[in-house]
Amino acid sequence: MALIVQKYGGTSVGTIDRIKSVAKRVERTRDEGHDVVVVLSAMSGETNRLLALAHDICAKPSARELDVLVTTGEQVTIALLSMALQSDGYEARSYTGAQVRILTDDSFGKARIQGIDAERIGTDLSKGRIVVVAGFQGVDGEGNITTLGRGGSDTSAVALAAALKADECQIYTDVDGVYTTDPRVVGSARRLDRITFEEMLEMASQGSKVLQIRSVEFAGKYNVPLRVLSSFEDGPGTLITVDEEEPMEQPVISGIAFNRDEAKITVRGVPDIPGAAYKILGPVGHANIEVDMIVQNVGADNTTDFTFTVHKNEMEKATEVLKNVAAELGAREVQSDASVAKVSMVGVGMRSxxxxxAKMFEILANEVINIQMISTSEIKISVVIEEKYLELAVRALHSGFELEKEPFESK
Ligand SMILES: Nc1ncnc2c1ncn2[C@@H]1O[C@H](COP(=O)(O)OP(=O)(O)O)[C@@H](O)[C@H]1O
Ligand SMILES: N[C@@H](CC(=O)OP(=O)(O)O)C(=O)O
Incomplete structure (x- = not known):
C-alpha cells in the first residue's frame, strides 16, 4: 500500500461530468489499496472570472482581499469532489488550505509555503478517508488567507507530498505528459518518458506552463517522485527524475520552451563608466520589477546600449522608472518593445x-528570423525574437533538431 497525492488541474475539474470522472479515477486508486490525498484547482476559467469581478469593483483591489476572493474557486471543487466520492460510497473529507494549515508567509498573491501540519490529514487517512485539499492557497501566521501565485496548486500538491512523505505525487492535466514542446503548437511534439528535475525546472522557468516552477523546485529539493499524467486517458505519463539512471548518452536537446510574456527595454547611449549597470537596474529592482535577460555591448563612441527583459505587465512601470535614471546618467533614450517572445532550447546533454x-542560429537564419537577444546557461540557450515569428521558430527548431524522433533511434 502506498500513499499517493493526486493533483487535478482546472480543465480536469472544469465540468460536473469531469469532476465525476475524477472521482472514479480517485476511487480506482483507493480500490487498489492506496491512501489518497487529492489536491484540486478551481474549475477552468474560474480564477480569471473572479479576478475580473474584483477589477469591476475597483481599479486596484487590495492583494489581501483578492486572495480571499480567488481562493473560493478551489473551495467549490473540493466540496463537489467530496460529494461525488461520498455518493459512490467512499469516505471523503474536503479541507481548505487554512484548515490543513498550509502555513505561508504574508506575500499575498505570491506567498511561499513555510510548513504544513500533516497531522490532521494523517488522522483522516488512518481512518480510511480520502482527503481532498484545496490547491493554490494557504494561511499566514496571522490567519490571513494567501495564494501561491497562478498555477500554484501544483506546488500545493508537491508540498503536501513532501510533508506526508508520499510515495508519488501525480499531476493530472489535459495532456498525457511532458512533451518536447507544447503539443498545442507543434503537432509532432513527442511525449518524454522521463525528464530530469534540472531540465524540467529550466523548461518551466522558460515558459512551459505544464508545471509551476516552484512545484519543480520543491520536488527537486525534497526528492518527491513527480509524474505528469492525463486525467482523460490512461498511460505512463512523464516521470520527473534525478539523473541517476542516466542513459549511455543524453539526448542533446530535451525540449523547447517559449514565453510570450516578456517585453524588451533598451536604454540607448549609456556612458561606458563603472556603475552604469547598477544605476539602471538598481531602481528597477527597488520598484520590485523582476529582470530576466540582460545584454550590454560597448560601441565605438564609448557608450553602450543596455537592453533587458521584464514581464510585459511591468514594461510601462519599468520604462517610467528609467526615464529619470536615463536623464541622470546622460543616456540618450529609453525604448520599450512588447512585441517580442523568448524561445529556449533545454537539455542536459548540451553540456557535452x-x-x-550555432545550429539553432542557422535554423533561425534559414527562416529569416532575426535574433534580438541571446542568453545561455550550461543546459539552455534562449533567444528573443519578434513575437509574430514565435510559432514558426518553435516548429523550425523542433524539426531541425529532430525532436519528434526517439533520440537513440534517430542516430
Ligand atoms: N512541454 C510541454 N508539455 C506538455 N504540455 C505543455 C508543454 N508546454 C506547455 N504545455 C501546456 O500546458 C498545458 C497544461 O497546463 P495547464 O493548462 O496549467 O493545466 P492544468 O489546468 O491542468 O493545471 C497543456 O495543455 C499544454 O498546452
Ligand atoms: N486556480 C489557480 C491555481 C491553479 O493551479 O490552476 P491550474 O491547475 O488550472 O493551472 C489558477 O488558475 O492559477
Missing amino acids: HAGVA
Whole structure:
C-alpha cells in the first residue's frame, strides 16, 4: 500500500461530468489499496472570472482581499469532489488550505509555503478517508488567507507530498505528459518518458506552463517522485527524475520552451563608466520589477546600449522608472518593445556537445528570423525574437533538431 497525492488541474475539474470522472479515477486508486490525498484547482476559467469581478469593483483591489476572493474557486471543487466520492460510497473529507494549515508567509498573491501540519490529514487517512485539499492557497501566521501565485496548486500538491512523505505525487492535466514542446503548437511534439528535475525546472522557468516552477523546485529539493499524467486517458505519463539512471548518452536537446510574456527595454547611449549597470537596474529592482535577460555591448563612441527583459505587465512601470535614471546618467533614450517572445532550447546533454547554439542560429537564419537577444546557461540557450515569428521558430527548431524522433533511434 502506498500513499499517493493526486493533483487535478482546472480543465480536469472544469465540468460536473469531469469532476465525476475524477472521482472514479480517485476511487480506482483507493480500490487498489492506496491512501489518497487529492489536491484540486478551481474549475477552468474560474480564477480569471473572479479576478475580473474584483477589477469591476475597483481599479486596484487590495492583494489581501483578492486572495480571499480567488481562493473560493478551489473551495467549490473540493466540496463537489467530496460529494461525488461520498455518493459512490467512499469516505471523503474536503479541507481548505487554512484548515490543513498550509502555513505561508504574508506575500499575498505570491506567498511561499513555510510548513504544513500533516497531522490532521494523517488522522483522516488512518481512518480510511480520502482527503481532498484545496490547491493554490494557504494561511499566514496571522490567519490571513494567501495564494501561491497562478498555477500554484501544483506546488500545493508537491508540498503536501513532501510533508506526508508520499510515495508519488501525480499531476493530472489535459495532456498525457511532458512533451518536447507544447503539443498545442507543434503537432509532432513527442511525449518524454522521463525528464530530469534540472531540465524540467529550466523548461518551466522558460515558459512551459505544464508545471509551476516552484512545484519543480520543491520536488527537486525534497526528492518527491513527480509524474505528469492525463486525467482523460490512461498511460505512463512523464516521470520527473534525478539523473541517476542516466542513459549511455543524453539526448542533446530535451525540449523547447517559449514565453510570450516578456517585453524588451533598451536604454540607448549609456556612458561606458563603472556603475552604469547598477544605476539602471538598481531602481528597477527597488520598484520590485523582476529582470530576466540582460545584454550590454560597448560601441565605438564609448557608450553602450543596455537592453533587458521584464514581464510585459511591468514594461510601462519599468520604462517610467528609467526615464529619470536615463536623464541622470546622460543616456540618450529609453525604448520599450512588447512585441517580442523568448524561445529556449533545454537539455542536459548540451553540456557535452558543442555547436548547439550555432545550429539553432542557422535554423533561425534559414527562416529569416532575426535574433534580438541571446542568453545561455550550461543546459539552455534562449533567444528573443519578434513575437509574430514565435510559432514558426518553435516548429523550425523542433524539426531541425529532430525532436519528434526517439533520440537513440534517430542516430
Ligand atoms: N512541454 C510541454 N508539455 C506538455 N504540455 C505543455 C508543454 N508546454 C506547455 N504545455 C501546456 O500546458 C498545458 C497544461 O497546463 P495547464 O493548462 O496549467 O493545466 P492544468 O489546468 O491542468 O493545471 C497543456 O495543455 C499544454 O498546452
Ligand atoms: N486556480 C489557480 C491555481 C491553479 O493551479 O490552476 P491550474 O491547475 O488550472 O493551472 C489558477 O488558475 O492559477
